[in-house]
Amino acid sequence: MAAVLEIDNLYKAFKVGFIPKKREILKGVSLSVAAGEIFGYLGPNGAGKTTTLKCVLGLIFPDRGKVAIFGHPPLAAKARENLGYLPENPYFYDYLTAAEFLDFYAQLFGLRKKDKEEKIATLLRLVGMEKARDLQLRKFSRGMLQRVGLAQALINDPALLFLDEPLGGLDPLGRKDLRDIIVRLKQEGKTIFLCSHILQDIEMICDRVAIIVGGRVISQGALQSLISEKVLFTEVTLSGIDPADLVDLGEPVSTLGDRILLKVFQEDNIGNLMALVHERRGRIHSLVPRTETLEDIFVEMVRQG
């Protein structure tokens, strides 16, 4: 599929301190986002995620490198008309009501009065905020701001959506709602660029990911290609066995009363363990193979990076 966003060899440094010292934040970031996919952008704090996003949105100017949105530079009107952006910890004009707030952004896109009203009503319904329509934003909770912020990002029906930590600060129900909305937007054909710390959510909805550490993208690709199907270990909960007999078979993690949680690393030992339990008339309560997760890869790469 055609790339809607191309970032090529992006460098950005800031001068910090009283006696200005150059600090390089981005050290040659390159990535490409294809049309219609949900792209996850991961990285620890200070890795350069938000700086990349700001370069893409034209809020800061890179020292070197190129950004193309639909083939246009970030400041071109053709690029801006087709994108939506929800910042991390949304900050909006808190003296406006939700409807006034959306109306303000709709005006910037030159929407006609009738279309504007319809669009605002549809978006408030989509993010579940119809009842807060006439409430000032200063009275909104963090989750409500996040929802109305998403509505603002969708006001121009953008083909490309940038979401910076969209699930942060939401309760489990709110997170699920927002995840469902993101997936629905993808089904409508939108491309979504998602920065998040919540790896579980990224793993659930992203098609491809890029991991940035220390200003460099150290890995990117389809989620399936990054995460192997290999079983890392098996978690076994059992009872009726003396912990001392289990030492050769695995690593006891915890005990609760008679129950022992054991990590078995070698697949051959599973058979031996079952035979032992059978012989000692013990009991196996659960046996869960743990495959590699995005978190495992992320932690490993951050350590190496």
Next chain:
Amino acid sequence: MKIQTIALNTFKEAIRDRILYLLFFFAAAALAFSRLLAVLAVGDRVKIIKDVGLASISIFGVLMAILIGTGLVYKEIDKKTIYTLLSKPIQRWQFLLGKFFGLVLTLFIMTLAMGLIFLVIVLLHTGKLEGRMLLAILFIFIELVLITAVSILFSCFSTPILSSIFSLSFYLIGHLSWGLETLIQKTRSGAARMALRGVSAILPDLENFNFKTEIVHGLAIDPRFYFFSALYGLVYTLFILALAVLIFKKRDFV
């Protein structure tokens, strides 16, 4: 259209600012006080009312322009509201001009309100509506437009406190720079005189907008003075706005 949208939003923001009402209250109090002062003072009471009244409109107008203007752009950057705004199809110069016109609209309404109070006070005292006073108020407003541009220029790269100090200095220098002309005349021709001439050309001369004395005392003014003063205000404001746009255009929003 985009500039208008931002200007109206800025207007909404400015009229919700408590500082505006506080200054308006003090301005109204000062206007009322001018009547009291006229009773106590020796001399032409009407002239004292007019002098103090026009000076109050000017001073409180300038304070409004500086105290609100210096926070306008800075607050957008500090509160990060600018992130969402500039990700939309709007150019940075449109944003800056929107902010400028929003505050100019606010100041227009405030100057009009202060002017009306002033005219009513004069009317109560003299029994006649003195339309000529509006001319003095118009030039106070032109000066406020320039001070607004200056405040916005400083707020593009500095904190509200520093911007306020810079803008206030601009205002004070602007009203004292005419003294340089005397100094130039007393300086022997040479490098020093040339340097003083250069400084004099760069420094603003806000006395160009001060027609208070002439109007209060009913002195005749050549209409060309009005025209050139208005033109000076327009050109200087455009120059300052162009400078602000240049600085803002290259700024990183970290």
